[in-house]
Amino acid sequence: MSRSLYKGPYIDEKLLKKIAGKKPGESGVIKTWARASMISPEMVGFTFGVHNGKDHIAVTVAEEMVGHRLGEFSPTKKFHRHGGKMQKELEQKKKEAEIAAAKAAKSAGPATKKK
Numbered sequence: 001m002s003r004s005l006y007k008g009p010y011i012d013e014k015l016l017k018k019i020a021g022k023k024p025g026e027s028g029v030i031k032t033w034a035r036a037s038m039i040s041p042e043m044v045g046f047t048f049g050v051h052n053g054k055d056h057i058a059v060t061v062a063e064e065m066v067g068h069r070l071g072e073f074s075p076t077k078k079f080h081r082h083g084g085k086m087q088k089e090l091e092q093k094k095k096e097a098e099i100a101a102a103k104a105a106k107s108a109g110p111a112t113k114k115k
Contacts, residue, residue: 009038009067019046031056035071050074 003010012034019030024045031049044063049056050070057074065073081087 009040010036011040012037015048016042019043022046029056029058032070035069035074037070039065039068039070041066052076 012032015030015032015034015037018032019027019042027046029047029049031051033051035050039061041063043061044066045061047058047060048070050059050073051057052074053076059070059073083090
């Protein structure tokens with residue numbers, strides 16, 4: 001849910017202090033745990049290390065990101081894959097097909113010669 005207009009956007013004060021008076025290129029990665037902080041136009045060009053619960057994910061702020069939250073660009077969950085036994089069988093068939101295609105291409109390669 002969005003924040004009411006009369007309150008204004010939430011931007012962490014410590015984060016603003018860290019970027020105050022600095023140029024975007026000269027400072028390195030600025031570590032932060034403020035995932036709920038809104039990205040403001042002053043932050044464009046800076047690289048923030050946004051904490052995802054385990055690591056700090058480097059997020060370089062672009063102009064299109066203004067108005068979004070820092071946490072949107074640092075996913076907290078790692079996607080492994082869908083499916084179970086059926087998915088494994090499909091992947092195994094795909095690998096076997098790739099190996100067969102590679103063997104066929106390898107055996108057909110040296111047999112053709114130009115005159």
